[in-house]
Amino acid sequence: MESPGFTDFLLSLSTLAAAAFGGPHPLMCAITVERDGSPATVASSGPEAQRLDEIQYSLHDGPCLTALRTTQTILVTDVGTDPRWEVYARDMSEENVRSVLAVPIPTDTGSAAALNCYSSESGVFEPGTVERVQEYAASISTILRLALRVHPAPPYPEHLRSALQSRAVIDAAVALVMAQNRCSHDQALALISRAATVQGTRMHDIAADIIAGAGPAAGTTDRRGTDPTGS
Incomplete structure (x- = not known):
């Protein structure tokens, strides 16, 4: 509530997520919010994470958008061997991304959100790590719902x-x-x-x-x- 704006508020959350779950393999994290069917990265732990999200938007499909729209956790343990999203997987490989974890964040009707984590190492997201990220996403749900209500989407952002x-x-x-x-x-x-x-x-x-x-x-x-x- 003390943050100057919606983007700044979420930036602190995604940065915290990156720091909390990076361990020996630093993660790049971003939060995607979809309103009226249009997704956008509203905050990221750095420009790299935002660029990775935007690659997915340009393809209209991928782990983040799937997690956000199905409310299911999506894990890509190794983009080089995962058979889903062929073009996306190749683009991620070219960006030196080896594994991706996308976890939905529960929100109110009319919006959807997901926490996206990228790593340059394969096999980083072990079951324990996935569970911790899921717990974190659930823990910020209430705060995110409030932020979406306090900061409604402008007519033409x-x-x-x-x-x-x-x-x-x-x-x-x-x-x-x-x-x-x-x-x-x-x-x-x-x-x-x-x-x-x-x-x-x-x-x-x-x-x-x-x-x-x-x-x-x-x-x-x-x-x-x-x-x-x-x-």
């Missing part, structure tokens, strides 16, 4: 507008790549993701170039003359 715009650009580029290459949605998304990795930029930037006709489209080369798929 800047972070939400930006996220929706980015999603629309990526979706449009995926549709173009699918039409040009007669490939699936996942294949088109993987191509754009690979091009972003090769060029060291964001998927949104690659997507914007594709739409503008100035960047790599399906079956073409990227700006440096290399095939974005690496083939």
